[in-house]
Amino acid sequence: MSQPAAILDPTGREDVNQNSTLAPRSTPLSGATVALLDNGKVNGANLLEALGRLLQETEGVGELRLIHKKYAGQPLDEHELKEVASGCGFVVTAIGDCGSCSAATVADGILLERAGVPSASICTEQFAVTAAAMAEVLGFAGYRFVRTRHPVASLTSEELDGRARQIAPEVLQIWGVTA
């Protein structure tokens, strides 16, 4: 059974925030606090922690803050958004591997960018269409997110380390650390 998700407005006249501006990329990654936003899906936190450890080794990332979302299927509410955005320099969120949670994962990335924090959302390729549609619904057509091979839920910890190494370069690109 899938998680609850927001009902879309069928009129096209909703007050869409047509804001496709990314957060400023001004904070150096070395020593920065990175929020690992876990939506609670299987292996989401494991993948994020593997990625966090890797970035500590390779990029000198500072503290890792693992944050668990209450519901995978809905974007962060205003309170959660503030909590995540405050006190961290970068966010990475995972794992969008179902219809509603991939949409919400991308929505979280967009909301966090608008709140001023460079953010990378990770979805599996199977749900890229849904994630892209969500970005459009939110007025951010073409929002860039990380697409990784499906599935993630069945990977072992060694395989997750490998997956983290595959994903890391694009996360750094989205964060604006590398070109």
Next chain:
Amino acid sequence: MTLLSPEAPKVDPTLVETVLEYSYERGWTDGMPTVPCTGEQLGRFLAQTTRAADEVLLELGHLNRSLTVRLAAVNAVMAGCRPEYFPTVLAAWDALREEGYVGAGMWQSTTGIGTLLVVNGPVRNEQGFNSGANLFGSGARANATVGRALRLVAINVFGLAPGVLDQSTQGTPAKYSLCLAENEEHSPWPALAQEHGVAVGESTVTAISMRSVSHIEARQARTAEQLLYDIAGTVARTGALLQETLSTCLVLSPEHAQLLADQGFDRPQIREFLEEHAVVPEEVLVRAGKDGVSSQQRLRLPGDHPDARRDPRLASGELHVLGGPEAVNIVVAGAPNCGISAVVDAHNVGRPVPSIALVAR
């Protein structure tokens, strides 16, 4: 109380009511319950087409409102469509845009225009469109929801709420949904789409703006002429005359189509017969106050109206109500079980061929 099988899904009745009422409160409805659309469903519908979500399918410039592929998908979900119907819905919008009447604001007209959609080709059977029993009368998901997908857009996207931007005096039940499939399997002739040059194996949607559906009880007809006179009498009713002439879409039941074909009538000959015999005597028009035509828009008026002009068509003492043989479209549909057909009063005056769009594969 009937005991349900263990596989029957269980629902939270409060949640169901909350969700349904949410849409009702916002006016996102044709009056019947709608399916709530989430980003996940939208994604599945958009995945059925290569067209960009932002592509504009139909613009109502005067209302400053545009229908995009994305909004067509959201409303198709709400109408109850399955994702695989979406290319057919898109074809319906293509056909409607090309036909031109909706873009010109005809859905707002006091006349009360609805749309007849005719589906041809393999998509009929692949997606379960009904071309047989009770096809005007509900019961098949594909027919019901594809037609309804248009109506929900009218209300939700174009804002044509009844009495607000939709000023139809009465409207037509067809506005809920009017989508039928041609019964190609029981037709003695090539399909409507093939008649107009579409290759066999392609699926199409034909859009015909219309006002009403009148049935013809002719199960007794033994000759083609008996049947065609009966049809002509229904086509030539004065009440359908708004403009100088009218157009029609004949929906022949398989039995009637076979009777006509067996006696040597094909589509062109049926058209010729109807053009010749769908007539109203001048005195009947005078009685109904429709013997004149207005100077600008050529609308029917009493002959003594200040804006009325003498109708040159009445020189022979009777009006041939059809503007020409091309004013008759012919579709074969219904169950092969009885001699009952229908006349759809169309609103496509002046269109030599109907508006047909391909369903993308």
